[in-house]
Amino acid sequence: MSCSVPAAPAPPSLKDLPKVADDLKTELEHFKASNLKNADTQEKVILPSAEDVAQERNHNALMDGVENFQASSLKRTDTKEKIVLPNAQDVAAEKTEKALIEGIERFDTSKLKHTLTQEKNPLPDKEAVQQEKTHQTLLNGVEQFDKATMKHTETAEKVVLPDKEAIEAEKGQRKLISGIENFDSTKLKHAETLEKNPLPTKETIAQEKSA
Template sequence: MACSVSDTPSLKDLPKVATDLKSQLEGFNTSCLRDVDTNEKIVLPSAEDVATEKTQKSLFDGIEKFDSSQLKHTETQEKNPLPDKDAIEAEKEKNKFLNGIENFDPTKLKHTETCEKNPLPTKDVIEQEKSA
């Protein structure tokens, strides 16, 4: 949208500045101002930051614009060596052993009586040994 000459306000339409304010502004003495050091809050990136960002951008551009038609076709060879006969037999033995433990049936056990063949000494025998 372009501004034409007719869109700009005329001098009489502009706001008027009070004469006392105008005279104060014109007669303002800048030597009354204090010296102040300005601290910039916005820190610009260092040269290293800019270089790092350029490197990353070039990497991303390379990935996005990569031409996959330049790749060569390859055949994948799957290598899955099967275990030898000895390893299979050892695993079968282990599985039979574990299966025997897991499926143990205690009801097939015979009942037995425990006979103590090494009886402990009586109090009398202990007293005799102490006194001897």
């Protein structure tokens, strides 16, 4: 059985050939190889580092494992559903939290009662005023003491022992000054204020004016 050989295609005619622009044709016809410049070719071979090679190997191994993975090697497993019930403490805590949240969300502000604030300023008694004046005078004397007012004195070498009353007075003064300087306000106790507003008598007003 003979096979027919296809005939060779006819060459394209001149009109079917692509046309070249006139300026490009002129440049090609007048091109001189002597105008070319010599250039040195630098061969650069960049070898991969050890890390690149290791990453490439890991990537290829991973791809091979995914592509060649056999589902027949999988083993069947049974899923066990475990339900852990909360204990009594968890249930009680959950109920308390829900009740608290519901109470906050459903709180009716219309049930609040209107209250009037009464401003009361009880006046201190005579003893409190006198103690405050003594305390303030002592503080002013300590804070505003001017050393320039002191006079030079010649000290006579005498050994005079103080008596018992002078020692007690010195101890009391030092204790008072130490108590003022080292007073710790954190030791104060909370006190409830009773709403009282006694009006001063005529004698108390006269004593206050004279003081």
